[in-house]
Amino acid sequence: MSVILVFLLVIAGIAGWWLSQQRLMSKPWLEHGPDVAFAQEDVTGMPTAKIGLGVFLAVVGALFALFASAYFMRMELSDWQAPPVPRLLWLNTGILFLSSVALHCAVLASRNDEIRTTRLALITGGLTALAFLAGQLLAWRELAAAGYFVDSNPANGFFYLLTGMHGLHILGGLVALALTTYRTWTKPLDGRLKLGVELCAMYWHFLLFIWVAVLVLLAGWASDFIDICRQLLS
Amino acid sequence: MVDVTPGSRDAVPPAEVPDVELYHPHSWWTTYVFSQDAKVIAIQYAGTAMAIGFVALVLSWLMRLQLGFPGTFDFITPEAYYQFITMHGMIMVVYLLTALFLGGFGNYLIPLMVGARDMVFPYANMLSYWIYLLAVLVLVASFFAPGGPTGAGWTLYPPQAILSGTPGGQDWGILLMLFSLILFIIGFTMGGLNYVVTVLQARARGMTLMRLPLTVWGIFTATVMALLAFPALFVACVMMLFDRLLGTSFFMPALVEMGEQLSYGGGSPILFQHLFWFFGHPEVYIVALPAFGIVSDLISTHARKNIFGYRMMVWAIVAIGALSFIVWAHHMYVSGMHPYFGFFFATTTLIIAVPTAIKVYNWVLTLWRGDIHLSLPMLFALAFIVTFVNGGLTGLFLGNVVVDVPLSDTMFVVAHFHMVMGVAPIMVIFGAIYHWYPKITGRMLNDAMGHFHFWVTFIGAYAIFFPMHYVGLVGVPRRYPELGETAFIPDSVHDLNAFITVAALIVGFAQMVFLFNLFWSLRYGKEAGGNPWRATTLEWQTPQTPPAHGNWGKELPVVYRWAYDYSVPGAPQDFIAQNDPGPPNLPRHA
Numbered sequence: 001m002s003v004i005l006v007f008l009l010v011i012a013g014i015a016g017w018w019l020s021q022q023r024l025m026s027k028p029w030l031e032h033g034p035d036v037a038f039a040q041e042d043v044t045g046m047p048t049a050k051i052g053l054g055v056f057l058a059v060v061g062a063l064f065a066l067f068a069s070a071y072f073m074r075m076e077l078s079d080w081q082a083p084p085v086p087r088l089l090w091l092n093t094g095i096l097f098l099s100s101v102a103l104h105c106a107v108l109a110s111r112n113d114e115i116r117t118t119r120l121a122l123i124t125g126g127l128t129a130l131a132f133l134a135g136q137l138l139a140w141r142e143l144a145a146a147g148y149f150v151d152s153n154p155a156n157g158f159f160y161l162l163t164g165m166h167g168l169h170i171l172g173g174l175v176a177l178a179l180t181t182y183r184t185w186t187k188p189l190d191g192r193l194k195l196g197v198e199l200c201a202m203y204w205h206f207l208l209f210i211w212v213a214v215l216v217l218l219a220g221w222a223s224d225f226i227d228i229c230r231q232l233l234s
Numbered sequence: 235m236v237d238v239t240p241g242s243r244d245a246v247p248p249a250e251v252p253d254v255e256l257y258h259p260h261s262w263w264t265t266y267v268f269s270q271d272a273k274v275i276a277i278q279y280a281g282t283a284m285a286i287g288f289v290a291l292v293l294s295w296l297m298r299l300q301l302g303f304p305g306t307f308d309f310i311t312p313e314a315y316y317q318f319i320t321m322h323g324m325i326m327v328v329y330l331l332t333a334l335f336l337g338g339f340g341n342y343l344i345p346l347m348v349g350a351r352d353m354v355f356p357y358a359n360m361l362s363y364w365i366y367l368l369a370v371l372v373l374v375a376s377f378f379a380p381g382g383p384t385g386a387g388w389t390l391y392p393p394q395a396i397l398s399g400t401p402g403g404q405d406w407g408i409l410l411m412l413f414s415l416i417l418f419i420i421g422f423t424m425g426g427l428n429y430v431v432t433v434l435q436a437r438a439r440g441m442t443l444m445r446l447p448l449t450v451w452g453i454f455t456a457t458v459m460a461l462l463a464f465p466a467l468f469v470a471c472v473m474m475l476f477d478r479l480l481g482t483s484f485f486m487p488a489l490v491e492m493g494e495q496l497s498y499g500g501g502s503p504i505l506f507q508h509l510f511w512f513f514g515h516p517e518v519y520i521v522a523l524p525a526f527g528i529v530s531d532l533i534s535t536h537a538r539k540n541i542f543g544y545r546m547m548v549w550a551i552v553a554i555g556a557l558s559f560i561v562w563a564h565h566m567y568v569s570g571m572h573p574y575f576g577f578f579f580a581t582t583t584l585i586i587a588v589p590t591a592i593k594v595y596n597w598v599l600t601l602w603r604g605d606i607h608l609s610l611p612m613l614f615a616l617a618f619i620v621t622f623v624n625g626g627l628t629g630l631f632l633g634n635v636v637v638d639v640p641l642s643d644t645m646f647v648v649a650h651f652h653m654v655m656g657v658a659p660i661m662v663i664f665g666a667i668y669h670w671y672p673k674i675t676g677r678m679l680n681d682a683m684g685h686f687h688f689w690v691t692f693i694g695a696y697a698i699f700f701p702m703h704y705v706g707l708v709g710v711p712r713r714y715p716e717l718g719e720t721a722f723i724p725d726s727v728h729d730l731n732a733f734i735t736v737a738a739l740i741v742g743f744a745q746m747v748f749l750f751n752l753f754w755s756l757r758y759g760k761e762a763g764g765n766p767w768r769a770t771t772l773e774w775q776t777p778q779t780p781p782a783h784g785n786w787g788k789e790l791p792v793v794y795r796w797a798y799d800y801s802v803p804g805a806p807q808d809f810i811a812q813n814d815p816g817p818p819n820l821p822r823h824a
């Protein structure tokens with residue numbers, strides 16, 4: 001369970017930092033009146049939707065950290081045999097990276113009020129993400145064709161499980177992205193819409209990060225890294 | 235003391251009414267059914283939770299009938315008994331308590347108490363309820379599925395959970411349970427985002443974190459914990475579904491069943507236990523923290539005294555929330571773990587007792603020389619404190635490895651956790667319902683029925699669970715439908731079991747009176763007025779009772795003080811509402 005504990009430590013750090021700004025040492029029973037309390041520090045100054053997404057990403061992060069924890073614990077057992085990582089995954093990673101870049105461009109373009117570039121970038125982002133999903137499906141077929149079925153080894157099971165979970169999250173993101181893209185036609189490019197684009201990009205970058213983490217896990221680098229650390233320690 | 239001169243007080247401009255896009259329902263359907271108003275969603279959540287909780291209550295009667303009078307009821311086979319236990323436990327913990335505290339009280343109280351018009355993401359909030367309802371329906375469906383519901387125990391431990399020897403293991407039971415839990419978690423996450431972000435972003439002007447009522451602190455912290463803990467259950471459920479449906483061996487070791495070698499091999503049931511309890515222990519506090527918060531407010535209001543050690547209470551809530559993530563393996567002392575691990579987890583478990591004890595002291599010190607009104611909410615709050623201390627003390631026993639090992643899986647454990655996370659939070663729920671019902675409906679609950687309900691429930695709960703400790707110490711194992719001719723079990727145990735069963739049936743009857751009261755008082759209850767308890771917190775200061783759509787009038791409230799200004803010397807009344815600027819030149823008090 002060490003991965004999730006490290007993850008929670010990070011969350012606790014963020015929460016602790018935030019709490020430390022909240023005058024938890026103040027003595028509310030001595031302070032009446034609005035002036036004292038109108039301290040502006042309790043307004044985060046960030047859009048609510050962005051904070052909502054941030055909290056949601058923390059939940060998604062916890063989910064994958066737990067999957068990783070389970071992965072490491074199961075890996076210790078003797079029957080573990082990791083499947084080869086299909087070459088295709090590297091291509092898919094590149095495509096997902098492009099997708100993230102496209103959404104980043106969309107954010108920049110929307111900030112400059114370039115509506116057509118924004119649309120173009122959003123659509124590119126969506127299509128590349130779809131291509132990524134298709135690529136993942138192909139990788140599944142490739143593995144299955146080579147005889148690495150989901151039930152033949154727990155490592156294979158995790159391969160399908162983790163890629164599948166990640167894919168589902170992309171799929172959910174695509175719904176939001178499609179909505180936002182649609183709005184670039186029906187709504188004016190105001191602060192709200194810009195925020196929507198920004199949130200899509202934020203989600204995309206996060207899922208790219210998760211994907212890289214999953215890949216590192218599946219390719220066995222994570223365990224190599226841990227082995228090296230262990231050797232250094234002993 | 236930072237005082238405000240009268241002049242500057244008037245100068246505070248009213249809170250601007252931001253052009254919030256408050257959702258406005260247009261039809262009967264969107265007002266009462268597919269509503270995005272947190273208050274309606276709260277009532278939907280609470281109603282559904284109580285309905286499914288009623289099922290769990292009936293199941294407990296059936297189990298008790300079997301235990302008290304074994305062999306009398308033909309339809310309670312051992313398989314049926316396992317199914318009853320499992321569904322009873324899971325419903326009580328997840329579908330009743332979690333849903334009622336967070337989905338019910340969270341939805342109703344958070345926006346009102348922080349001075350917001352609604353939750354920040356009303357649409358997701360509505361979806362949260364409907365997904366919860368779907369989860370409940372899937373769970374109920376398992377009663378009618380071929381093979382019946384799962385009988386794996388609420389902990390769903392593999393490998394037995396998905397083998398044919400366990401009811402529902404190779405039928406629909408376990409599948410529906412896992413699907414239902416997954417749905418619940420998805421639905422909860424949508425609601426949970428709302429509860430957290432509303433507290434972060436939608437507080438009224440002047441409502442600093444340290445001015446929040448402890449109820450909000452409790453629900454807020456519990457929600458943060460739930461958002462981080464439920465994913466562990468999610469992972470466990472998904473991986474178990476893979477094992478069951480796709481034949482992977484995440485949790486399943488090599489097995490021979492009925493002389494037949496199964497295709498599983500090499501998996502680790504312990505892995506499941508880690509995941510389950512990584513959720514399961516925080517879950518205890520997910521239920522307890524809202525109860526802690528609510529009870530603090532009940533005690534302060536009904537003893538007309540400010541809460542003792544407010545800051546300490548807040549810190550304790552946060553500390554408990556954080557610590558409860560590193561104690562999970564105390565549920566696994568008997569799983570053959572490394573003794574050093576056991577030592578570590580016993581230590582962290584005992585450390586949690588410190589902030590918890592601080593809270594108990596502070597409640598008692600709040601009562602000390604208070605002007606205690608023995609109203610129903612106060613009675614239930616007192617019952618909570620007593621019961622919680624009781625269950626907490628046996629928890630200290632069980633937290634120690636050497637004591638736990640012989641007591642593990644006996645009725646002692648059952649008695650312990652019913653005290654601490656069954657009876658205690660339920661007491662708070664009742665107290666909270668008696669307290670807030672007037673705000674929700676505009677009428678008081680009937681007092682006579684209430685007193686009957688309280689005394690029977692309180693005394694009855696002790697009649698049920700006190701003897702159970704003894705039964706457990708004698709060595710009666712839990713989850714056994716029948717003891718049979720067991721040499722080490724004295725006759726007194728059988729008599730006690732019959733006694734407990736009678737008590738359980740009486741307590742169950744008292745709940746019917748409570749339910750009746752809920753409906754009866756809707757029509758015939760005394761008119762409550764806006765603030766019958768003369769409480770300080772914002773929800774009692776709404777222009778209308780019950781609060782209208784949008785909660786407040788044109789202007790949002792402005793908050794001038796903390797939530798506990800009771801019996802302030804020199805004040806014209808014995809309470810000063812949070813949004814009351816207060817009389818000029820109020821003498822200082824500390």
Ligand code: HEM
Pocket residue numbers: 294295297298301319320322323324326327331386387388389648652655656657660698711712713714715738741742
């Ligand atoms: C009138 C009230 C209640 C009665 C009479 C009652 C009775 C029982 C009985 C007889 C068992 C089975 C013991 C065994 O054979 O192992 C049980 C198990 C359980 N109960 Fe209750 N109960 C009540 C309320 C609650 C509440 C409010 C909760 C909420 C936390 C709860 C949670 C559980 C859990 C988690 C189990 C364990 C299930 C398992 O072993 O898998 N119960 N209860």
Ligand SMILES: [Cu+2]
Pocket residue numbers: 514515518561562564565
């Ligand atoms: Cu625990």
